[in-house]
Amino acid sequence: MNEIVKNQFDAAAGQYDSQRRRLIPCFDDFYGMAASLIRTEEKSPDILDLGAGTGLLTAFIHRRYPEARYTLMDFSGSMLEQAKERFAGTGANVRLIVADYATEDFGGEYDFIVSSLSIHHLTHPGKRELFRKIRSHLRPGGAFINADQAAGSSGLYDAYYRELWETSIAASGLKPEEIAASKERRKMDINTTVPDQLAWLREAGFAEADCVYKYADFAVFHATGVSGPND
Template structure:
């Protein structure tokens, strides 16, 4: 993942959570659907959150599994500071400051892997490689829930999604400089279609894979090993 992405997220880390609800038009459905699909028959599952940011998605999942063993990885140390503030001294939460695209996770196995609004920053070939890595890190029957951005099936839809998103955030009440910063960050996005992402999940070996929620360019994927 590029240094530019790290720098941009370092810069907005302190206000990221406050802004996110207004920058994601479908915020409640997006995160509630992702959380609802994190289901496994274990009281204390081992959960890896890839590109955790400030730990927002992980916190939703922890509400469901309060005894979960959480591992949070992010390339932005400033974002991880937000996660550390969120979880305090919780002994069940571990932190990794590193690039999830290249981090090896040697010997580590997880029951659940989650991610939100992170993987779309990778080049497409790196997304595919990451899905393979996630598959190998999951226990048998383990699940992967990815709440992320999705490309349209054509430039026509991509342009419509962009126009609708910018119209919505311009009506959000956010300061102009915050809106301008969000639009600038979006220039680094490398969204993939849901068809491509499902193919990469299948190619990685997942027995089941589906896009179980979609609102314009925001979607939730579920896959099971």
């Protein structure tokens, strides 16, 4: 993954959580929907969080599955240090791995693989390859949940989504330098349309895939139907 992106998130690690709610207009619905898609009778499923950062999405899931086994992978050690502090004393079964998930082996199979606001940093070929890799590391009956950004169907909608977001953060109470830093980070985004992402998930071998939630350019994807090894 891009080294510039890594440096930006290293620098933002200490303020990341405090800014999220004000930078994401649909914060509760966005993360809440992603967490609600973890559905299993198993009390301690194995869950891999890619680009886990400070463990924000995992924290939402942990409220519902406190006995799950969590693996958090991120290329920013600074972000994972924040995750370590988040889960300290909670009794959560959390393993932290500092690595680039685009190139690192996932080390086994999982019941669920999740990600939030990370995969859009990959190139389009990188996303397609990652989706295939994710499918190959899911157990039969497993699912992939991705809460991420999505491009509009045209420049008209991208401009509209950007206007909505900038209006929201201008009224968020964030400091001007925090807003400027967030805008700078978004210059590195490589967003992909919803139809393209769904097509790539099916291409990767998922039998079922849908965008189950969308607010402007914030979208939650669910893909399942893993019944065996990759073809």
